[in-house]
Amino acid sequence: MSRTPLIAGNWKMNGSRAALSELSAMVDDLREAPADGIEVLICPPVVLVAAAVELAGGVVAIGGQDAHAKASGAHTGDVSAAMLKDAGASHVILGHSERRTDHGEASELVAAKAEGAWAAGLVAVVCIGETEAEKNAGRTLDVLGDQIRRSLPDGTTPSNTVVAYEPVWAIGTGRTPTVAEVGETHAFIRRELARRFGAATANGLRVLYGGSVKASNAAELLALEDVDGALVGGASLKAGDFLPICRAARA
């Protein structure tokens, strides 16, 4: 089955209204020379989502970086998926390792948030990944299998969910697994998805790789059979860094 590659940028807690000029540069470039057959998504801090949607003009999809599981209520400081949808977002990142670490988010909460995202009509980009200690203990596949079982709700489909594999130790460090390791891990994830949701769903689900993706390593990672795009952090902040990654994705 052919899966449309998705190149997603996660700005994390970076950016300001002035930084939206980088999004404008991405949009202008992609409008002039469309990356045919590729979807491009930028997830800015929540306060910039509405402005980003306007600037993106449908050329680049805009998403949030987290959302509460519920649609509304007494949850000071939180933002719901319905609010992101209302602001024009189409996707939301859930269960990023920084949320799991900084806010103690467990896989069950991530699954509840995914259901909340679906109810609002957003695509959930659900993140999984092992820590360095787990990798060194030889537990990578166990950890990923467990996160797939508990973070992805029944009802996961290729149209409501994207999976992002991010080895925690590769995030923002400049270190990545070897290309062969990424290929093997993604093949494992695809097999686990098939066990959980059946072959047809697993073959349709996009599985992104994230962790120190940059222009110089994007092509070899994105050429792998089971890698359907990238979740890019640092290299998504500047158009000059991000656009070459988009161009490296196979259509």
Ligand SMILES: O=C[C@H](O)COP(=O)(O)O
């Ligand atoms: O969500 C993005 C990832 O955490 C990757 O971040 P990075 O590209 O800066 O390593």
